[in-house]
Amino acid sequence: MILxxxxxGGTKFVCGIGxxxxxxxxxxxxxTTTPAETLKQVIEFFQGxxxxxxxxxxxxxxxxNPVSPTYGFITSTPKKNWNSFNLIGELKKHINVPIGFxxxxxxxxxxxxxxxxxxxxxxxxxxxxxxxxxxxxxxxGRLIHGMLHPEMGHILVRRHExxxxxxxxxxxxxxxxxxxxxxxxxxxxxxxxxxxxxNPKVWELEAYYLAQALVNYILILSPKRLILGGGVMKQEHLxxxxxxxxxxxxxxxxxxxxxFGKIDEYIVPPxxxxxxxxxxxxxxxxRL
Amino acid sequence: MILxxxxxGGTKFVCGIGxxxxxxxxxxxxxTTTPAETLKQVIEFFQGxxxxxxxxxxxxxxxxNPVSPTYGFITSTPKKNWNSFNLIGELKKHINVPIGFxxxxxxxxxxxxxxxxxxxxxxxxxxxxxxxxxxxxxxxGRLIHGMLHPEMGHILVRRHExxxxxxxxxxxxxxxxxxxxxxxxxxxxxxxxxxxxxNPKVWELEAYYLAQALVNYILILSPKRLILGGGVMKQEHLxxxxxxxxxxxxxxxxxxxxxFGKIDEYIVPPxxxxxxxxxxxxxxxxRL
Numbered sequence: 001m002i003l004x005x006x007x008x009g010g011t012k013f014v015c016g017i018g019x020x021x022x023x024x025x026x027x028x029x030x031x032t033t034t035p036a037e038t039l040k041q042v043i044e045f046f047q048g049x050x051x052x053x054x055x056x057x058x059x060x061x062x063x064x065n066p067v068s069p070t071y072g073f074i075t076s077t078p079k080k081n082w083n084s085f086n087l088i089g090e091l092k093k094h095i096n097v098p099i100g101f102x103x104x105x106x107x108x109x110x111x112x113x114x115x116x117x118x119x120x121x122x123x124x125x126x127x128x129x130x131x132x133x134x135x136x137x138x139x140x141g142r143l144i145h146g147m148l149h150p151e152m153g154h155i156l157v158r159r160h161e162x163x164x165x166x167x168x169x170x171x172x173x174x175x176x177x178x179x180x181x182x183x184x185x186x187x188x189x190x191x192x193x194x195x196x197x198x199n200p201k202v203w204e205l206e207a208y209y210l211a212q213a214l215v216n217y218i219l220i221l222s223p224k225r226l227i228l229g230g231g232v233m234k235q236e237h238l239x240x241x242x243x244x245x246x247x248x249x250x251x252x253x254x255x256x257x258x259x260f261g262k263i264d265e266y267i268v269p270p271x272x273x274x275x276x277x278x279x280x281x282x283x284x285x286x287r288l
Numbered sequence: 289m290i291l292x293x294x295x296x297g298g299t300k301f302v303c304g305i306g307x308x309x310x311x312x313x314x315x316x317x318x319x320t321t322t323p324a325e326t327l328k329q330v331i332e333f334f335q336g337x338x339x340x341x342x343x344x345x346x347x348x349x350x351x352x353n354p355v356s357p358t359y360g361f362i363t364s365t366p367k368k369n370w371n372s373f374n375l376i377g378e379l380k381k382h383i384n385v386p387i388g389f390x391x392x393x394x395x396x397x398x399x400x401x402x403x404x405x406x407x408x409x410x411x412x413x414x415x416x417x418x419x420x421x422x423x424x425x426x427x428x429g430r431l432i433h434g435m436l437h438p439e440m441g442h443i444l445v446r447r448h449e450x451x452x453x454x455x456x457x458x459x460x461x462x463x464x465x466x467x468x469x470x471x472x473x474x475x476x477x478x479x480x481x482x483x484x485x486x487n488p489k490v491w492e493l494e495a496y497y498l499a500q501a502l503v504n505y506i507l508i509l510s511p512k513r514l515i516l517g518g519g520v521m522k523q524e525h526l527x528x529x530x531x532x533x534x535x536x537x538x539x540x541x542x543x544x545x546x547x548f549g550k551i552d553e554y555i556v557p558p559x560x561x562x563x564x565x566x567x568x569x570x571x572x573x574x575r576l
Contacts, residue, residue, distance in 0.1 A: 061543070076543045123434045137508075142428040146411045146510030148544055155504045156537065158446050171541040216443045220425075220508050222434030249444065253459040255349075255364045256436055 004051035004097070005281035006042065007104060008058040008087065010079055010131075013038055015045045018282045022115035024275065035085045043094045055100040055284030057107025057277055058087060064102060064145050072101055078170075100284035105136030106143045107280030108229070108270070113138055114283040116271035118225045125223040126276070127152075128230035129210065133177040137221055144221075153177045157212045160205050163188075180209040182232055193232055207238055211245030214267065218246070218254065229270040236269070243267050292339035292385070293569035294330065295392060296346040296375065298367055298419070301326055303333045306570045310403035312563065323373045331382040343388040343572030345395025345565055346375060352390060352433050360389055366458075388572035393424030394431045395568030396517070396558070401426055402571040404559035406513045413511040414564070415440075416518035417498065421465040425509055432509075441465040445500045448493050451476075468497040470520055481520055495526055499533030502555065506534070506542065517558040524557070531555050 005024075007014040009032060016027040030041045046054070061077065063070045072088025088101050102110070109118070109126035118124035122141040128134045133153030137144045144150055154175045165188040169178030178184060185193040189202055196202045214226055228242070243263045250259060258266040270276045293312075295302040297320060304315040318329045334342070349365065351358045360376025376389050390398070397406070397414035406412035410429040416422045421441030425432045432438055442463045453476040457466030466472060473481040477490060484490045502514055516530070531551045538547060546554040558564045 135508075139427055139432045139434060140430040142430065144427045144509065146427060147506075147512045147546055148510050148542060150508055150510050151542065152508045154541060155507050156446060156500055158444060171539050172537075212444055216504055217508065218435075219443050220438055220440045220505065221432065222436050222438050224435045249460075251459050253442060254436060254439065258435060 001286075002049070002051050003282050003285040004046055004049065004054040004095070005278050005285060006054065006056045006058075006091075007107070007277035007281050008032075008056060009104065009277070010059045010077075013042055014278050015042055016278045016282070017049055017051065018279070020286050022111070022272075022279050022282060024278060024282070027278065034081045035087075035090070039090050043091070046095050051095075051097055051285075053098045053100065053285040053288040054091070054095055055107065055281040055286070055288075056088065056091065057102055057104040057281040057284060060103050061148065061151070062087075062101070062103060064149055098288040100288050102143060102284055103134070103136060103149050104277055104280070105134040106149070107136070107284050108272075108276040109136035109138050109227070109280070110143060110283040110287075111272055111276055111280030112227050112270055114286065115279060116276065117227045117268050121224040123221070123223045124225040124227060125217055125221060126227045126229070126270070127213075129180065129228065129232040130182050130230035133181050133213075135217070137217075137223060139221055139223070152213070152217065153181075155213055155216060157209050160208050162201075163205055176209060176213050180206055180213075180232075185232065193235065197235060203235065203238055203241055206232070207241035207245050210238070211242050211249060214242065214246050215249045218250070224258075226267045227270050228267065229273075229276055233269065239267065239269070289341075289574075290337070290339050291570050291573040292334055292337065292342040292383070293566050293573060294342065294344045294346075294379075295395070295565035295569050296320075296344060297392065297565070298347045298365075301330055302566050303330055304566045304570065305337055305339065306567070308574050310399070310560075310567050310570060312566060312570070315566065322369045323375075323378070327378050331379070334383050339383075339385055339573075341386045341388065341573040341576040342379070342383055343395065343569040343574070343576075344376065344379065345390055345392040345569040345572060348391050349436060349439070350375075350389070350391060352437055386576040388576050390431060390572055391422070391424060391437050392565055392568070393422040394437070395424070395572050396564040397424035397426050397515070397568070398431060398571040398575075399560055399564055399568030400515050400558055402574070403567060404564065405515045405556050409512040411509070411511045412513040412515060413505055413509060414515045414517065414558070415501075417468065417516065417520040418470050418518035421469050421501075423505070425505075425511060427509055427511070440501070440505065441469075443501055443504060445497050448496050450489075451493055464497060464501050468494055468501075468520075473520070481523065485523060491523065491526055491529055494520070495529035495533050498526070499530050499537060502530065502534050503537045506538070512546075514555045515558050516555065517561075517564055521557065527555065527557070
């Protein structure tokens with residue numbers, strides 16, 4: 001079975017051809033400019049490729065409701081030209097195979113469950129911390145959608161007592177994304193996170209916010225594994241700090257070995273690494 | 289089809305006989321004393337009743353993992369004598385029908401979906417605010433379990449700037465339950481909530497905390513309806529305050545008519561009222 005995959009991001013579209021084992025056989029990266037320009041190249045890539053199905057994990061917000069008239073649209077994004085764009089409709093015009101569609105982070109969660117850090121489990125959560133904070137989740141074996149789709153990157157967090165940064169989320173100011181995404185780090189400290197590796201205060205605050213989010217995710221979803229990826233999480237020293245803060249905040253309330261003895265295996269980096277998104281799209285195609 | 293239902297609570301067990309339409313034909317209330325004493329009366333009630341299946345919604349924490357050796361147990365409760373009690377095992381010894389088991393709040397969510405405020409939807413959330421804060425949820429048509437089961441009553445909230453109350457959760461101090469459950473109100477103000485109806489500050493704080501929780505639930509689970517019950521929610525004037533705070537905190541980020549125009553139909557009281565728990569247990573039996 002030959003599967004097509006599209007990781008549709010705000011800065012680039014990554015397209016790939018792969019198989020049901022999660023192996024990527026061929027890939028191409030296309031800059032996200034206008035829908036017409038970008039989609040033209042995407043469609044050209046897939047022409048003549050003989051794929052059996054296509055999976056698309058997209059930046060959002062997107063309409064995932066199969067009975068909605070705007071199913072498959074990128075909806076209210078502030079990204080110029082992409083607001084209300086019928087992504088799946090446009091692809092369907094040119095690529096005549098079943099198309100699976102979900103958010104980029106739901107796709108990544110599914111990819112990690114199929115072939116990565118959550119293999120064999122029926123629930124997990126995938127969080128990416130980079131330009132924004134995005135989170136996808138699987139519960140009871142199913143990707144969570146709902147009224148819209150989860151937007152867990154914007155949950156409310158408590159301010160650290162040493163932190164006077166006002167937050168940079170245009171909607172909420174000091175929500176999780178506003179306090180902990182890459183741009184928040186840069187805005188608070190005047191330098192990119194990658195240049196601040198040796199400043200422990202930067203990571204103390206970062207772990208404090210991310211751990212609060214994980215604690216709320218654990219209490220609300222009770223996932224069997226938490227997978228943390230994205231540019232900011234390349235700072236691997238964040239993992240022990242986050243785990244320590246999670247255990248401290250839960251304070252013995254959740255009596256499970258994942259928290260008490262095995263937290264190193266519970267809060268983990270993605271196994272698929274930077275392929276999580278593309279493999280996730282492949283997993284969306286595999287399910288069809 | 290005749291169904292049995294048990295709402296197993298920390299102060300009382302409510303047992304009932306009903307049918308697949310959610311009608312309760314007979315009921316009895318038994319005080320929760322010791323497991324031996326309480327279960328004896330429960331079993332007597334069901335003897336000779338010819339039920340086809342039994343549903344049990346229980347106070348927790350409980351073990352819901354069907355392959356666990358302690359499936360059906362009430363696990364680490366501080367409630368004397370009930371810690372590590374094999375509730376379902378004990379019932380099975382005497383009542384020879386299929387038994388469905390879940391948390392009391394998951395059962396209530398299911399009951400509201402079958403016959404109440406979330407009828408026809410495939411996701412919802414049921415929150416009870418009383419002696420504690422308990423929450424059950426359905427996503428993609430399934431009750432959410434996971435590593436353990438959700439414990440959403442204990443999520444982290446931001447303190448109101450006018451509130452110096454330290455919080456009364458023995459684990460977390462000022463988590464949601466520690467700040468907003470009935471005992472928190474009584475401890476903060478020196479009177480029960482039911483005696484404080486005319487003090488607007490009480491309800492300003494209460495709505496502030498409950499709305500934060502709902503915002504995080506919406507961002508994490510994206511449920512199609514939020515149902516709020518329990519003793520504290522008998523103060524019906526809380527509903528408009530909570531809705532107003534939810535809309536304010538989301539600040540236009542979730543673009544959906546449920547938030548913008550129809551929030552009165554989105555955040556609602558239970559239709560089953562005080563029967564939510566028992567009907568929920570009936571719904572657990574119906575599914576078998």
